[in-house]
Amino acid sequence: MSAEPEDFEVQLRAADGVGVLEWSGRASQQTVDRAVSLAADDALIVRGLRRVEVSLPADDRMGRRALQRAGFRLEGRRREALELPDGTLSDVVLYARLASDLVYGPGGFTGVMNSVLPRKRLIAHALITDPWDRVCLLETTFKDDWELPGGIVNPSESPWSGAVREIDEELSLDLSVGRVLVIDWLAPYLGWEDAVELIFDGGVLSQQQIDAIVPDPGEIRAVHWLAPDKAAEKMAPFARGRMLAAVACRLGGGTQYLERGLPRRD
Template identity: 55%
Template sequence: MIDIAAGPDGTALLHWPVDPAGPTVDALQQAVTAAADEVLAEGRHRVEVRRPATDPVGRRALLLSGFRQEGVLRQAAPLPDGGHGDLIIYARLASDTVHGPNGFSGVMNSALPRKRLIAHVVMRDPAGRVLLCQTTFKPDWELPGGIVEPGEPPRQGAVREVKEELGVDRAIGRLLVVDWLPPYLGWEDACELIFDGGVVTEDDLAGFELDQREIVAVRLCTLEEAAELVIEGAHRRLTAACTVADGETAYTEHGRRV
Protein backbone atom coordinates (compact mmCIF):
# COMPACT_ATOMS: atom_id res chain seq x y z
CA MET A 1 0.00 0.00 0.00
CA ILE A 2 2.79 2.42 0.94
CA ASP A 3 5.92 3.06 -1.10
CA ILE A 4 9.12 3.90 0.78
CA ALA A 5 11.86 5.85 -0.99
CA ALA A 6 15.20 7.17 0.19
CA GLY A 7 15.40 10.92 0.53
CA PRO A 8 18.34 13.21 1.28
CA ASP A 9 20.35 13.14 4.52
CA GLY A 10 18.81 10.09 6.13
CA THR A 11 15.21 10.98 5.32
CA ALA A 12 12.67 8.36 4.21
CA LEU A 13 9.84 9.44 1.91
CA LEU A 14 6.46 7.70 2.16
CA HIS A 15 3.89 7.82 -0.62
CA TRP A 16 0.62 6.17 -1.57
CA PRO A 17 -1.98 7.07 -4.23
CA VAL A 18 -5.05 9.10 -3.37
CA ASP A 19 -8.03 6.77 -3.71
CA PRO A 20 -11.49 7.87 -2.54
CA ALA A 21 -12.46 4.19 -2.42
CA GLY A 22 -9.24 3.24 -0.64
CA PRO A 23 -8.54 2.24 2.98
CA THR A 24 -10.25 3.72 6.00
CA VAL A 25 -8.49 6.15 8.31
CA ASP A 26 -7.84 3.36 10.84
CA ALA A 27 -6.40 0.98 8.26
CA LEU A 28 -4.22 3.68 6.75
CA GLN A 29 -3.03 4.76 10.18
CA GLN A 30 -1.85 1.24 10.94
CA ALA A 31 -0.01 1.02 7.61
CA VAL A 32 1.61 4.44 7.99
CA THR A 33 2.67 3.73 11.57
CA ALA A 34 4.18 0.39 10.59
CA ALA A 35 6.10 1.94 7.69
CA ALA A 36 7.41 4.80 9.82
CA ASP A 37 8.42 2.48 12.65
CA GLU A 38 10.25 0.27 10.16
CA VAL A 39 12.40 2.98 8.58
CA LEU A 40 13.16 4.69 11.89
CA ALA A 41 14.25 1.33 13.36
CA GLU A 42 16.68 1.05 10.45
CA GLY A 43 18.47 4.17 11.66
CA ARG A 44 16.86 6.94 9.64
CA HIS A 45 16.17 10.09 11.63
CA ARG A 46 13.24 11.50 9.63
CA VAL A 47 10.19 10.22 7.75
CA GLU A 48 8.46 12.71 5.45
CA VAL A 49 5.10 12.59 3.66
CA ARG A 50 3.48 15.10 1.31
CA ARG A 51 -0.29 14.83 0.93
CA PRO A 52 -2.72 16.87 -1.16
CA ALA A 53 -4.91 19.21 0.84
CA THR A 54 -7.84 17.39 -0.82
CA ASP A 55 -6.94 14.09 0.92
CA PRO A 56 -8.60 14.31 4.37
CA VAL A 57 -8.28 10.56 5.03
CA GLY A 58 -4.53 10.52 4.46
CA ARG A 59 -3.96 13.70 6.43
CA ARG A 60 -6.00 12.42 9.37
CA ALA A 61 -4.15 9.10 9.35
CA LEU A 62 -0.80 10.89 9.47
CA LEU A 63 -1.77 12.92 12.52
CA LEU A 64 -3.03 9.78 14.27
CA SER A 65 0.32 8.14 13.43
CA GLY A 66 2.27 10.86 15.25
CA PHE A 67 3.33 12.91 12.23
CA ARG A 68 3.68 16.68 12.72
CA GLN A 69 2.38 19.09 10.11
CA GLU A 70 5.33 21.22 9.01
CA GLY A 71 4.17 23.43 6.17
CA VAL A 72 2.40 23.96 2.87
CA LEU A 73 3.70 23.80 -0.68
CA ARG A 74 1.26 26.17 -2.34
CA GLN A 75 -0.30 25.07 -5.63
CA ALA A 76 2.17 22.17 -5.96
CA ALA A 77 -0.32 19.35 -6.54
CA PRO A 78 -1.90 18.91 -9.99
CA LEU A 79 -5.67 18.50 -9.94
CA PRO A 80 -7.81 16.43 -12.32
CA ASP A 81 -9.38 19.58 -13.77
CA GLY A 82 -5.99 20.93 -14.82
CA GLY A 83 -5.64 23.27 -11.87
CA HIS A 84 -3.34 23.03 -8.90
CA GLY A 85 -3.89 22.51 -5.17
CA ASP A 86 -1.72 22.68 -2.09
CA LEU A 87 0.54 19.93 -0.78
CA ILE A 88 0.78 19.58 3.01
CA ILE A 89 4.14 18.45 4.41
CA TYR A 90 4.17 16.05 7.38
CA ALA A 91 7.14 14.49 9.13
CA ARG A 92 8.00 12.27 12.06
CA LEU A 93 11.45 12.37 13.64
CA ALA A 94 13.14 9.55 15.47
CA SER A 95 13.33 11.87 18.48
CA ASP A 96 9.61 12.78 18.46
CA THR A 97 7.37 11.74 21.33
CA VAL A 98 4.53 9.92 19.56
CA HIS A 99 2.45 8.33 22.33
CA GLY A 100 0.78 9.71 25.46
CA PRO A 101 -0.38 13.26 26.28
CA ASN A 102 2.86 14.92 25.16
CA GLY A 103 2.77 13.14 21.82
CA PHE A 104 -0.86 14.03 21.19
CA SER A 105 -0.32 17.67 22.18
CA GLY A 106 2.76 17.98 19.98
CA VAL A 107 0.90 16.62 16.97
CA MET A 108 -2.18 18.80 17.47
CA ASN A 109 -0.04 21.87 18.13
CA SER A 110 1.46 21.42 14.67
CA ALA A 111 -1.89 21.15 12.89
CA LEU A 112 -4.33 23.43 14.71
CA PRO A 113 -4.71 27.12 13.76
CA ARG A 114 -2.48 29.67 15.43
CA LYS A 115 -3.59 33.30 15.61
CA ARG A 116 -1.13 36.13 15.35
CA LEU A 117 -0.99 38.17 18.58
CA ILE A 118 -0.22 41.89 18.56
CA ALA A 119 0.61 44.10 21.54
CA HIS A 120 0.18 47.85 21.17
CA VAL A 121 0.57 50.69 23.64
CA VAL A 122 -1.50 53.85 24.14
CA MET A 123 0.54 56.84 25.34
CA ARG A 124 -1.27 60.13 25.94
CA ASP A 125 -0.16 63.63 26.82
CA PRO A 126 -1.82 65.63 29.63
CA ALA A 127 -4.31 67.02 27.10
CA GLY A 128 -5.37 63.51 26.06
CA ARG A 129 -3.68 63.48 22.68
CA VAL A 130 -2.48 60.05 21.54
CA LEU A 131 0.98 59.11 20.28
CA LEU A 132 0.90 57.61 16.76
CA CYS A 133 3.72 56.30 14.58
CA GLN A 134 4.12 56.72 10.82
CA THR A 135 5.53 53.43 9.53
CA THR A 136 7.66 52.56 6.50
CA PHE A 137 5.59 49.53 5.48
CA LYS A 138 1.99 50.76 5.17
CA PRO A 139 0.17 54.02 4.48
CA ASP A 140 -1.86 54.22 7.72
CA TRP A 141 -0.35 55.28 11.05
CA GLU A 142 -0.19 52.95 14.05
CA LEU A 143 0.24 52.79 17.81
CA PRO A 144 3.69 51.81 19.11
CA GLY A 145 4.03 48.04 19.43
CA GLY A 146 3.99 44.98 17.25
CA ILE A 147 3.76 41.22 16.96
CA VAL A 148 4.40 39.17 20.10
CA GLU A 149 7.16 36.58 19.66
CA PRO A 150 6.55 32.86 20.33
CA GLY A 151 6.92 32.13 24.04
CA GLU A 152 6.88 35.85 24.91
CA PRO A 153 4.33 37.27 27.38
CA PRO A 154 2.22 39.91 25.60
CA ARG A 155 2.99 42.72 28.04
CA GLN A 156 6.71 42.01 27.75
CA GLY A 157 6.27 42.03 23.98
CA ALA A 158 4.82 45.53 24.25
CA VAL A 159 7.80 46.66 26.34
CA ARG A 160 10.23 45.19 23.81
CA GLU A 161 8.48 46.68 20.78
CA VAL A 162 8.41 50.18 22.33
CA LYS A 163 12.12 49.89 23.10
CA GLU A 164 12.88 48.74 19.54
CA GLU A 165 10.71 51.34 17.80
CA LEU A 166 11.16 54.39 20.00
CA GLY A 167 14.44 53.64 21.77
CA VAL A 168 13.02 54.13 25.27
CA ASP A 169 12.16 51.92 28.22
CA ARG A 170 8.55 52.48 29.25
CA ALA A 171 6.62 51.08 32.18
CA ILE A 172 3.60 49.40 30.61
CA GLY A 173 0.39 49.49 32.61
CA ARG A 174 -2.90 47.66 32.56
CA LEU A 175 -4.70 46.05 29.64
CA LEU A 176 -7.26 48.41 28.10
CA VAL A 177 -8.63 46.59 25.04
CA VAL A 178 -8.72 43.11 23.54
CA ASP A 179 -9.64 43.38 19.86
CA TRP A 180 -10.14 40.87 17.06
CA LEU A 181 -8.78 42.06 13.71
CA PRO A 182 -10.08 40.74 10.38
CA PRO A 183 -7.63 40.01 7.51
CA TYR A 184 -5.85 43.13 6.26
CA LEU A 185 -3.12 43.90 3.68
CA GLY A 186 -2.23 40.25 3.18
CA TRP A 187 -2.25 39.47 6.92
CA GLU A 188 -4.59 36.80 8.25
CA ASP A 189 -6.88 37.66 11.17
CA ALA A 190 -5.32 38.34 14.56
CA CYS A 191 -5.94 39.38 18.15
CA GLU A 192 -4.62 42.69 19.42
CA LEU A 193 -4.02 43.70 23.04
CA ILE A 194 -3.74 47.40 23.83
CA PHE A 195 -1.92 48.36 27.03
CA ASP A 196 -1.75 51.66 28.88
CA GLY A 197 1.63 53.30 28.28
CA GLY A 198 1.11 56.26 30.60
CA VAL A 199 1.71 59.95 30.01
CA VAL A 200 4.04 61.26 27.29
CA THR A 201 5.04 64.83 26.49
CA GLU A 202 6.48 66.71 23.51
CA ASP A 203 9.81 66.72 25.36
CA ASP A 204 9.64 62.94 25.57
CA LEU A 205 9.11 62.75 21.80
CA ALA A 206 12.23 64.81 21.22
CA GLY A 207 14.23 62.20 23.15
CA PHE A 208 12.99 59.20 21.15
CA GLU A 209 15.49 57.33 18.99
CA LEU A 210 13.30 56.03 16.19
CA ASP A 211 14.02 52.77 14.42
CA GLN A 212 14.33 54.22 10.91
CA ARG A 213 13.71 50.82 9.31
CA GLU A 214 10.15 50.85 10.64
CA ILE A 215 9.25 54.29 12.02
CA VAL A 216 9.36 57.45 9.90
CA ALA A 217 7.91 59.87 12.44
CA VAL A 218 5.80 60.14 15.59
CA ARG A 219 3.22 62.72 16.60
CA LEU A 220 0.60 63.47 19.22
CA CYS A 221 -2.91 63.91 17.88
CA THR A 222 -6.50 64.10 19.04
CA LEU A 223 -8.92 61.28 18.30
CA GLU A 224 -10.44 63.49 15.60
CA GLU A 225 -7.04 63.97 13.96
CA ALA A 226 -6.28 60.25 14.34
CA ALA A 227 -9.35 59.46 12.23
CA GLU A 228 -7.48 60.89 9.23
CA LEU A 229 -4.37 58.78 9.88
CA VAL A 230 -5.56 55.30 10.85
CA ILE A 231 -8.02 52.88 9.26
CA GLU A 232 -11.60 52.84 10.49
CA GLY A 233 -11.31 49.71 12.64
CA ALA A 234 -8.11 50.96 14.25
CA HIS A 235 -9.80 54.25 15.09
CA ARG A 236 -12.68 52.41 16.75
CA ARG A 237 -10.39 50.36 19.00
CA LEU A 238 -8.23 53.42 19.72
CA THR A 239 -11.36 55.26 20.82
CA ALA A 240 -12.32 52.30 23.00
CA ALA A 241 -8.87 52.35 24.62
CA CYS A 242 -9.11 56.06 25.36
CA THR A 243 -12.63 55.92 26.79
CA VAL A 244 -12.59 52.66 28.73
CA ALA A 245 -13.60 53.08 32.38
CA ASP A 246 -11.04 52.79 35.17
CA GLY A 247 -10.49 49.15 36.03
CA GLU A 248 -12.31 47.96 32.90
CA THR A 249 -10.95 46.06 29.91
CA ALA A 250 -13.00 46.40 26.73
CA TYR A 251 -13.50 43.47 24.35
CA THR A 252 -14.06 44.51 20.74
CA GLU A 253 -14.25 42.90 17.31
CA HIS A 254 -12.77 45.12 14.60
CA GLY A 255 -13.03 47.91 17.12
CA ARG A 256 -16.71 47.39 17.90
CA ARG A 257 -17.66 46.58 21.48
CA VAL A 258 -19.35 43.21 21.91
Protein backbone atom coordinates in the same frame (compact mmCIF):
# COMPACT_ATOMS: atom_id res chain seq x y z
CA MET B 1 -21.70 -9.17 2.81
CA SER B 2 -17.90 -9.51 2.78
CA ALA B 3 -15.56 -6.53 2.96
CA GLU B 4 -13.65 -5.47 -0.14
CA PRO B 5 -10.13 -6.92 -0.33
CA GLU B 6 -7.42 -4.48 0.72
CA ASP B 7 -4.42 -3.72 -1.46
CA PHE B 8 -2.35 -1.07 0.29
CA GLU B 9 1.43 -0.66 0.09
CA VAL B 10 3.78 1.85 1.71
CA GLN B 11 7.19 2.51 0.15
CA LEU B 12 10.22 4.32 1.57
CA ARG B 13 12.87 6.25 -0.34
CA ALA B 14 15.85 7.30 1.76
CA ALA B 15 18.96 9.41 1.22
CA ASP B 16 21.29 11.32 3.55
CA GLY B 17 19.33 10.44 6.67
CA VAL B 18 15.96 11.57 5.29
CA GLY B 19 13.19 9.24 4.22
CA VAL B 20 10.16 9.89 2.03
CA LEU B 21 7.07 7.74 2.45
CA GLU B 22 4.67 7.13 -0.41
CA TRP B 23 1.75 4.74 -0.65
CA SER B 24 -0.71 3.34 -3.13
CA GLY B 25 -3.88 1.28 -3.12
CA ARG B 26 -7.02 1.36 -1.02
CA ALA B 27 -7.68 0.12 2.48
CA SER B 28 -9.62 0.83 5.65
CA GLN B 29 -8.58 3.61 8.00
CA GLN B 30 -7.33 1.03 10.49
CA THR B 31 -5.09 -0.61 7.90
CA VAL B 32 -3.70 2.70 6.67
CA ASP B 33 -3.03 3.81 10.26
CA ARG B 34 -1.12 0.64 11.03
CA ALA B 35 0.88 0.60 7.80
CA VAL B 36 1.98 4.23 8.11
CA SER B 37 2.91 3.86 11.78
CA LEU B 38 4.95 0.68 11.15
CA ALA B 39 6.73 2.25 8.16
CA ALA B 40 7.65 5.34 10.17
CA ASP B 41 8.91 3.29 13.12
CA ASP B 42 10.96 1.12 10.79
CA ALA B 43 12.53 4.12 9.08
CA LEU B 44 13.39 6.05 12.25
CA ILE B 45 14.11 3.29 14.76
CA VAL B 46 15.32 0.29 12.73
CA ARG B 47 17.02 2.09 9.85
CA GLY B 48 18.22 5.01 11.95
CA LEU B 49 16.96 7.87 9.73
CA ARG B 50 16.69 11.27 11.41
CA ARG B 51 13.60 12.42 9.49
CA VAL B 52 10.69 10.94 7.53
CA GLU B 53 8.35 13.12 5.48
CA VAL B 54 5.19 12.71 3.44
CA SER B 55 3.51 14.98 0.88
CA LEU B 56 -0.14 14.36 0.10
CA PRO B 57 -3.23 16.21 -1.19
CA ALA B 58 -4.72 18.49 1.43
CA ASP B 59 -8.14 16.83 1.07
CA ASP B 60 -6.79 13.31 1.74
CA ARG B 61 -8.48 13.01 5.13
CA MET B 62 -7.64 9.34 5.63
CA GLY B 63 -3.96 9.87 4.92
CA ARG B 64 -3.73 12.95 7.09
CA ARG B 65 -5.46 11.17 9.97
CA ALA B 66 -3.04 8.24 9.68
CA LEU B 67 -0.02 10.55 9.72
CA GLN B 68 -1.25 12.45 12.75
CA ARG B 69 -1.93 9.22 14.63
CA ALA B 70 1.63 8.10 13.77
CA GLY B 71 3.12 11.25 15.31
CA PHE B 72 3.76 13.28 12.15
CA ARG B 73 3.71 17.09 12.45
CA LEU B 74 2.26 19.37 9.78
CA GLU B 75 5.10 21.52 8.44
CA GLY B 76 3.63 23.40 5.49
CA ARG B 77 1.29 23.73 2.53
CA ARG B 78 2.11 24.05 -1.17
CA ARG B 79 -0.75 25.94 -2.76
CA GLU B 80 -2.32 24.51 -5.95
CA ALA B 81 0.68 22.21 -6.39
CA LEU B 82 -1.27 19.21 -7.69
CA GLU B 83 -3.56 18.91 -10.71
CA LEU B 84 -6.25 16.30 -10.11
CA PRO B 85 -7.64 13.98 -12.84
CA ASP B 86 -10.71 16.19 -13.27
CA GLY B 87 -8.51 19.23 -13.96
CA THR B 88 -9.04 20.96 -10.61
CA LEU B 89 -6.10 22.04 -8.51
CA SER B 90 -5.34 20.87 -4.99
CA ASP B 91 -3.03 22.10 -2.28
CA VAL B 92 -0.37 19.66 -1.11
CA VAL B 93 0.50 19.44 2.59
CA LEU B 94 3.85 18.36 4.01
CA TYR B 95 4.05 16.25 7.17
CA ALA B 96 7.24 15.09 8.87
CA ARG B 97 8.35 13.11 11.90
CA LEU B 98 11.81 13.34 13.41
CA ALA B 99 13.62 10.64 15.31
CA SER B 100 13.79 13.10 18.22
CA ASP B 101 10.04 13.84 18.24
CA LEU B 102 7.97 12.76 21.20
CA VAL B 103 5.32 10.51 19.66
CA TYR B 104 3.50 8.61 22.40
CA GLY B 105 1.60 9.84 25.45
CA PRO B 106 0.02 13.26 26.10
CA GLY B 107 3.11 15.16 24.94
CA GLY B 108 3.13 13.39 21.60
CA PHE B 109 -0.56 14.04 21.02
CA THR B 110 -0.37 17.74 21.88
CA GLY B 111 2.75 18.16 19.75
CA VAL B 112 0.86 16.89 16.73
CA MET B 113 -2.25 18.93 17.51
CA ASN B 114 -0.13 22.05 17.95
CA SER B 115 1.05 21.65 14.36
CA VAL B 116 -2.36 21.08 12.76
CA LEU B 117 -4.76 23.31 14.70
CA PRO B 118 -5.28 26.98 13.74
CA ARG B 119 -3.00 29.67 15.13
CA LYS B 120 -3.83 33.37 15.30
CA ARG B 121 -1.43 36.25 15.00
CA LEU B 122 -1.31 38.35 18.16
CA ILE B 123 -0.58 42.09 18.16
CA ALA B 124 0.20 44.23 21.19
CA HIS B 125 -0.03 48.04 21.08
CA ALA B 126 0.00 50.67 23.79
CA LEU B 127 -1.92 53.87 24.39
CA ILE B 128 0.77 56.39 25.36
CA THR B 129 -0.07 60.04 26.00
CA ASP B 130 1.77 63.22 26.98
CA PRO B 131 0.89 65.58 29.88
CA TRP B 132 -1.61 67.35 27.59
CA ASP B 133 -3.56 64.10 26.82
CA ARG B 134 -2.21 63.91 23.28
CA VAL B 135 -1.88 60.40 21.84
CA CYS B 136 1.47 59.08 20.61
CA LEU B 137 1.17 57.97 16.98
CA LEU B 138 3.92 56.53 14.83
CA GLU B 139 4.30 57.37 11.16
CA THR B 140 6.00 54.30 9.75
CA THR B 141 8.16 53.78 6.68
CA PHE B 142 6.06 50.88 5.35
CA LYS B 143 2.43 52.08 5.28
CA ASP B 144 0.43 55.28 4.90
CA ASP B 145 -1.81 55.13 7.97
CA TRP B 146 -0.35 55.88 11.39
CA GLU B 147 -0.45 53.50 14.33
CA LEU B 148 -0.01 53.26 18.07
CA PRO B 149 3.38 52.05 19.33
CA GLY B 150 3.68 48.28 19.40
CA GLY B 151 3.60 45.39 16.99
CA ILE B 152 3.39 41.64 16.45
CA VAL B 153 4.07 39.40 19.42
CA ASN B 154 6.80 36.81 18.81
CA PRO B 155 6.29 33.05 19.31
CA SER B 156 6.53 32.06 23.00
CA GLU B 157 6.50 35.75 24.00
CA SER B 158 3.77 37.09 26.27
CA PRO B 159 1.62 39.97 24.94
CA TRP B 160 2.85 42.21 27.77
CA SER B 161 6.50 41.44 26.95
CA GLY B 162 5.81 41.95 23.24
CA ALA B 163 4.39 45.41 23.83
CA VAL B 164 7.34 46.41 26.02
CA ARG B 165 9.85 45.05 23.50
CA GLU B 166 8.21 46.77 20.53
CA ILE B 167 8.13 50.13 22.35
CA ASP B 168 11.81 49.77 23.14
CA GLU B 169 12.66 48.80 19.54
CA GLU B 170 10.58 51.55 17.95
CA LEU B 171 11.30 54.41 20.35
CA SER B 172 14.34 53.35 22.44
CA LEU B 173 12.02 53.83 25.39
CA ASP B 174 12.23 51.58 28.46
CA LEU B 175 8.57 51.65 29.43
CA SER B 176 6.46 49.25 31.48
CA VAL B 177 2.86 49.05 30.30
CA GLY B 178 -0.20 48.66 32.51
CA ARG B 179 -3.56 46.98 32.15
CA VAL B 180 -5.32 45.94 28.95
CA LEU B 181 -7.72 48.61 27.73
CA VAL B 182 -9.02 47.01 24.53
CA ILE B 183 -9.24 43.55 22.98
CA ASP B 184 -9.99 43.72 19.26
CA TRP B 185 -10.50 41.03 16.63
CA LEU B 186 -9.03 42.06 13.27
CA ALA B 187 -10.73 40.64 10.20
CA PRO B 188 -8.62 39.49 7.20
CA TYR B 189 -7.18 42.57 5.49
CA LEU B 190 -4.85 43.24 2.53
CA GLY B 191 -3.50 39.69 2.47
CA TRP B 192 -3.23 39.41 6.26
CA GLU B 193 -5.14 36.64 7.97
CA ASP B 194 -7.30 37.53 10.94
CA ALA B 195 -5.63 38.42 14.25
CA VAL B 196 -6.27 39.54 17.81
CA GLU B 197 -4.94 42.85 19.10
CA LEU B 198 -4.50 44.00 22.69
CA ILE B 199 -4.04 47.65 23.61
CA PHE B 200 -2.23 48.16 26.90
CA ASP B 201 -2.21 51.35 28.93
CA GLY B 202 1.24 52.84 28.33
CA GLY B 203 0.59 55.71 30.72
CA VAL B 204 1.46 59.41 30.55
CA LEU B 205 5.03 60.29 29.63
CA SER B 206 6.91 63.14 31.21
CA GLN B 207 8.56 65.73 29.02
CA GLN B 208 11.90 64.22 29.96
CA GLN B 209 10.80 60.81 28.68
CA ILE B 210 9.46 62.35 25.48
CA ASP B 211 12.74 64.19 24.86
CA ALA B 212 14.66 60.93 25.30
CA ILE B 213 12.75 59.13 22.50
CA VAL B 214 14.94 57.97 19.61
CA PRO B 215 12.82 56.55 16.75
CA ASP B 216 14.10 53.49 14.90
CA PRO B 217 15.10 54.99 11.51
CA GLY B 218 14.40 51.73 9.69
CA GLU B 219 10.72 51.61 10.69
CA ILE B 220 9.66 54.98 12.12
CA ARG B 221 9.58 58.07 9.94
CA ALA B 222 8.24 60.36 12.66
CA VAL B 223 6.62 60.40 16.11
CA HIS B 224 3.48 62.52 16.43
CA TRP B 225 1.48 63.73 19.44
CA LEU B 226 -2.14 64.49 18.58
CA ALA B 227 -5.44 64.99 20.37
CA PRO B 228 -7.53 61.80 20.07
CA ASP B 229 -9.91 63.24 17.45
CA LYS B 230 -7.00 64.48 15.32
CA ALA B 231 -5.13 61.20 15.81
CA ALA B 232 -8.19 59.30 14.58
CA GLU B 233 -8.02 61.14 11.24
CA LYS B 234 -4.57 59.65 10.57
CA MET B 235 -5.50 56.06 11.34
CA ALA B 236 -7.23 53.30 9.40
CA PRO B 237 -10.96 53.08 10.31
CA PHE B 238 -10.64 49.93 12.41
CA ALA B 239 -7.48 51.25 14.11
CA ARG B 240 -9.08 54.56 15.04
CA GLY B 241 -12.01 52.72 16.59
CA ARG B 242 -9.85 50.77 19.00
CA MET B 243 -7.69 53.81 19.79
CA LEU B 244 -10.74 55.86 20.75
CA ALA B 245 -12.11 52.93 22.75
CA ALA B 246 -8.78 52.69 24.59
CA VAL B 247 -8.94 56.40 25.48
CA ALA B 248 -12.49 55.94 26.78
CA CYS B 249 -11.52 52.88 28.85
CA ARG B 250 -8.60 54.71 30.39
CA LEU B 251 -10.90 57.53 31.46
CA GLY B 252 -13.91 55.44 32.46
CA GLY B 253 -12.32 52.21 33.59
CA GLY B 254 -12.82 48.67 32.38
CA THR B 255 -11.74 46.81 29.27
CA GLN B 256 -13.70 46.77 26.01
CA TYR B 257 -14.00 43.91 23.51
CA LEU B 258 -14.24 44.97 19.85
CA GLU B 259 -14.48 43.33 16.44
CA ARG B 260 -13.05 45.23 13.45
CA GLY B 261 -12.58 48.23 15.75
CA LEU B 262 -16.27 48.37 16.67
CA PRO B 263 -18.27 47.21 19.70
CA ARG B 264 -19.91 43.86 19.05
CA ARG B 265 -23.69 44.08 18.55
CA ASP B 266 -25.52 40.87 19.46
